[in-house]
Amino acid sequence: MQNDLNTETADIIFNAIAHRRSMGLSRLSPAPVDRALIEKMLEAANWGQSNEDTEPWRFTVFSGDGRTALANLFNAAHLEEHGEEPSADLQEGHRKRAYAAPVWISIGMTPALQDDGSMVTDQDEEIMAVATAVQNLHLMASALGLAGMWHSKGLSVNPIVARGLGLTPPSRLLGFFMCGWPSTEWLSGERKPIADKIKWVES
Numbered sequence: 001m002q003n004d005l006n007t008e009t010a011d012i013i014f015n016a017i018a019h020r021r022s023m024g025l026s027r028l029s030p031a032p033v034d035r036a037l038i039e040k041m042l043e044a045a046n047w048g049q050s051n052e053d054t055e056p057w058r059f060t061v062f063s064g065d066g067r068t069a070l071a072n073l074f075n076a077a078h079l080e081e082h083g084e085e086p087s088a089d090l091q092e093g094h095r096k097r098a099y100a101a102p103v104w105i106s107i108g109m110t111p112a113l114q115d116d117g118s119m120v121t122d123q124d125e126e127i128m129a130v131a132t133a134v135q136n137l138h139l140m141a142s143a144l145g146l147a148g149m150w151h152s153k154g155l156s157v158n159p160i161v162a163r164g165l166g167l168t169p170p171s172r173l174l175g176f177f178m179c180g181w182p183s184t185e186w187l188s189g190e191r192k193p194i195a196d197k198i199k200w201v202e203s
Contacts, residue, residue, distance in 0.1 A: 016143050021187040023147035025100040028180035033063070033102045037144050038179075042105075044140035048133030056126040057133040058108035060165050062098070071098040077160040101178040107134055107150065108162075110171040119170065130174055141179055147186075148179035 038061060048057060062070040074094040078086040086094070098104065109130045112120040119126070134150055141148050152175030155161055162173035 016139055018189070019186075020139055020142040021147070021189055022138075022149040023182060023184075023187060024149045024151070025097070025178060027147055027182055027184045027187075028101050028178065029183040030099075030102060031181050033146065033180060035063075037146065038063070038103060038105075040144065041137045041140045041146075041179075045133040045137035048129055048131075048136055050129045050132075051125045052112065052121045054112035054120055054126060054129065056109050056111050057130045058106075058110045058167070058171070060106040060108070062104040062106075063102060067098040067104065068095070070104055071095040073161045073164045074098065074155050076164060077155060077158045080160050102180040103178070105137070105177040105179065106165050106167075107152075107174045107177060108165060108167045108171060109174055110167070113170075123170070127172075127174065134177060137177060145181070146179055147182040148177055150177050151175050 042059060042061075045057060045059070046055075048055075050056070071091075071094045074097070075086050075091055078090065078094075085091075107130060109126050111123065111126045114120060138148060138150065156175045157173050159173070162168070162171070165173060167173045
């Protein structure tokens, strides 16, 4: 049975996908983002693909003065890793980074567990499920006119930051989605031909 999507709807979806760009901190405006828009992004994320219906995505949203808590997590990571308080300059650097985007959304993976503590499905499946949720979130952000990027290096995946977010093993911190209104022209994008990436087996 065919669903009720039509060609016009399919074209809208394709255009939304092709419109999405990753835009980092230097391309974000400091202007605040209405909470209702962030909630819409998170609702889209909640429709990510989920093997075994585990829905492992977990998010913490930092905005407004709440970004000070994010800077404090960065400082705590430095303290535990180096055994000393970060310098005043480094603390200010962490504060500036946290406030460089109006919204930060931590991307956590918390796997579903059996009664014996083992995972319902393997870790790779859970990580892939979270990735589909983040893709949905980013697509919705783009459709709303918001820019953003999934950052997955350094402090964005630091285990001490993860612990501060309540993400202890087997949960994992997979990064942060930084988000705001674009301060520059929307980036153009291109892809190499899809034909170069496909093999057809038809008989």
